[in-house]
Amino acid sequence: MNWSIFIAFTLASFGILLTKAEFYSSVHKMSLVMDFELKMLKNMQKFLGKNQNKLNYLKERLSEYERERGEALTQGPVYFENPVNKYLLTKRLTTDWERLENVLQYKEGEKILKRIENTIVEKSELDGALEGVLRLHDVYRLNASDIARGLLQGVQYDVQFKARHCFDLGMKALEIHYPKLAYGWFMEALRRSPNDETINKLDIELALADTKFHMGDIKGANQTFAELVTLNADNEKVAKLYAQFVENSAGKPEYFADYSTEHFPPPADILTAERPDLFKYTCSGLVKKSPREERDLRCGYLTETHPFLLLAPIKVEELNHDPLLVTFYDVLSDKEIETLRKLTRSIERATVMSNNGSVVSKVRTSQFQFIPVTAHPILAKIDQRVEDMTNLNMKHSEEHQFANYGIGGHYSEHHDYFDIPESELQKIWRYNEMGNRIATLLFYLSDVEQGGGTAYPYMKQMVLPQKGAAAFWYNLYASGKLDQRSLHGACPIIVGSKWVQNRWIREWDQSDRRPCYTFDDAGF
DSSP: OOOHHHHHHHHHHTTOOOOSSOOTTOHHHHTTHHHHHHHHHHHHHHHHHHHHHHHHHHHHHHHHHHHHHHHHHHHGGGGGGSHHHHHHHHHIIIIIHHHHHHHHHSOTTHHHHHHHHTTOOOTHHHHHHHHHHHHHHHHTTOOHHHHHTTEETTEEOSOOOOHHHHHHHHHHHHHTTOHHHHHHHHHHHHHHGGGOTTSOHHHHHHHHHHHHHHTTOHHHHHHHHHHHHHHTTTOHHHHHHHHHHHHHHTTOOOOOOOOSOSSOOOOSSGGGSOHHHHHHHHHTTSSOOOHHHHTTOOEEEEOTTOGGGGTSOEEEEEEETTTTEEEEESOSOHHHHHHHHHHOOOOEEOEEEETTEEEEOTTBOEEEEEEOGGGOHHHHHHHHHHHHHHOOOOTTBOOEEEEEEOTTOOEEEEOSSOOSOGGGGGGSTTHHHHOSEEEEEEEEOSOOSEEOOEEEGGGTEEEOOOTTOEEEEESBOTTSOBOGGGOEEEOOEEESOEEEEEEEEESTTOTTTSOOOSSOGGGO
8 A cells, every 4th residue: 555645644743744855746755754754763762762861860869869868857957967968968969969950951862853853844745745635535536534544445444544634634625725625524533533632622623613614604604603602611712713703704695515525516517517627527437438439449459550560569459539549558568667767766846837937836746857868778769669659750759758646646637738829939848849749658657556547538538557558649630730639637646656658759750650731620
């Protein structure tokens, strides 16, 4: 099982996060978490050991002084007739106490504490983990109670969330404007609160009242707040939050709040849904081809795109005819994949293209690395194989991109082609020399236990990762016009680590491979 989420939560429960590198956006990087935890535990053991020695010393001195004081009280004034006793008492009250004071004030293990502090970092690491769980909750239409007990899409894992974890998820859901999800998490936190001393039940109840307000249930929120005020008449926090609610809710319209489900129902005609929702519905399996639409799709062996394939045909499955979407199987061996993985030693947080160039964005939760084809002979070998499979020229293709997805790792719906103003095209890597992205070949370098499929909403298709396979599609019409039907995205990973390799093929010098129509074929 992928323990990344639960490791992040466990460390956060102790107020501990990880170093200043980003981990949550890559399962590969998250595997380093265990090394950090081991170092922290060893440092904690050293810290406790040093302070235990200090405590033992103080206990011995206390026992010794109490014993001597007891003898003095038993003997009375006679005790001071002995000059040795007078000396010992004076010594205890001067140099001994001065030494003890120094011991008491000395911060034992300060260097160790600094080592631990060096592993503590930004809250963004925990935020990323929380948002990853909520993404799974939202996209796959799961229930908070199931996730909290380790039941993920029908698979039971031996893990449990505490009330504190559920509460934190609810607060994050409210922050990112998912009140229905928040309500589910707060209710689960309430159920688990008797067994978790780290969370106050009243805080959960106040959060539930606030969630009702955000769901538009003004009457329900007011009733809950009023009950809490009655039960906690002397609590200033409750009174303050209720006053804020009264002020914020004044004049607000009342909406019907459906508490029976944690998700909004899809529209009657699901294909009319907004683009982001259509992507989610495809990931969750609500959007898929009918048997009639699948009837003409075939599986077989590819031999016609290159003479070599007559000797070594490639297994191929048709997933969509117009636009074309196919999956090639067993096109990379385990040994080749192992070699490729060894090349990816410098992955970093993935970016997306914007008018300001490449920027980090929450629409893409992964880490990636670009590697030029000259970096290793295997990359040129793979490009030759891509030519054989696609019958496209690889001279004008981008550098090989490798990516690994992290906690709830995903890439929201997007197009691979460049659709930005002409004035901005110079910011695109070698755009003028290479043209737009005519097609994409996506290699899967790993299997994924659950989730992580590539969804194509307008084709009503989802491709599940299969190690050694590759998905291929066109991003442009034959006329060069942008094909919006090529919309796709990486569904969140539920369990597992997803490695992919992207080959983005540019349109220049493809006329002898895919003739460019002089007419607009978008309407055909």
